[in-house]
Amino acid sequence: MTTAAKINQPAVALAIGTVLKYIDEDSEREGLWNTPDRVAEMYGELFAGVGRDPADEIDAIFSEDVTPDPVIVRDIPFYSMCEHHLLPFFGHARLVYVPHRHIAGISKIARALDVAARRLQVQERLTAQLADAVLGRVQPLAVACRLEAEHLCMSMRGVRKPGHRVITTAARMNTAAETADCAAAYSRRDLLDMLAV
Ligand SMILES: Nc1nc2c(ncn2[C@@H]2O[C@H](COP(=O)(O)OP(=O)(O)OP(=O)(O)O)[C@@H](O)[C@H]2O)c(=O)[nH]1
Numbered sequence: 001m002t003t004a005a006k007i008n009q010p011a012v013a014l015a016i017g018t019v020l021k022y023i024d025e026d027s028e029r030e031g032l033w034n035t036p037d038r039v040a041e042m043y044g045e046l047f048a049g050v051g052r053d054p055a056d057e058i059d060a061i062f063s064e065d066v067t068p069d070p071v072i073v074r075d076i077p078f079y080s081m082c083e084h085h086l087l088p089f090f091g092h093a094r095l096v097y098v099p100h101r102h103i104a105g106i107s108k109i110a111r112a113l114d115v116a117a118r119r120l121q122v123q124e125r126l127t128a129q130l131a132d133a134v135l136g137r138v139q140p141l142a143v144a145c146r147l148e149a150e151h152l153c154m155s156m157r158g159v160r161k162p163g164h165r166v167i168t169t170a171a172r173m174n175t176a177a178e179t180a181d182c183a184a185a186y187s188r189r190d191l192l193d194m195l196a197v
């Protein structure tokens, strides 16, 4: 189990205070008095996944009722932070996995997504980290994820395209010797097709 890296809130608050001094014409005004501390506390929440392994969240694994029939979880909301602009990107995730010897507690998949999302991210890496967490911990025959999101750095600034959607996918086959043949029954395309509807 990895230990979460707690952000240094006093140091972050100090830095935010400096930023405020340079971006506001009157950074001493009442409305901003507590802003550095508030933002530091908020960053503690938004970046609570730093130093944690998303796979550790998948700690309810069951060995009964396992059949190799695909399990699909869809429309799990997530919020993450773009590492280029420190602005949110947010949307919904879908995941399909084909059980082998285990099924996962479904809420644990959403927890793994949250841990991976609560750090500075790009959407592609977030998608891959979720697929890898399920592959590593549940050891299914195959798993695929699809994330659909809007990036505020593309909506409220820069190219200014509000309402756009970015779709990223990650598919993983279990290549362990005992599962390779069964996993081969599913192609990446099969899995991604299941997530497209
Ligand atoms: N692939 C990928 N790109 C991202 C993600 N989030 C933001 N970006 C992009 O990262 C790029 C950074 O480009 P730069 O040219 O360095 O930054 P910029 O001048 O602010 O770019 P613009 O956003 O085009 O104004 C932009 O094209 C963003 O759209 C992400 O999750 N995945």
Ligand SMILES: [Zn+2]
Binding pocket: 082, 083, 084, 085, 086, 087, 151, 153, 154
């Ligand atoms: Zn960005």
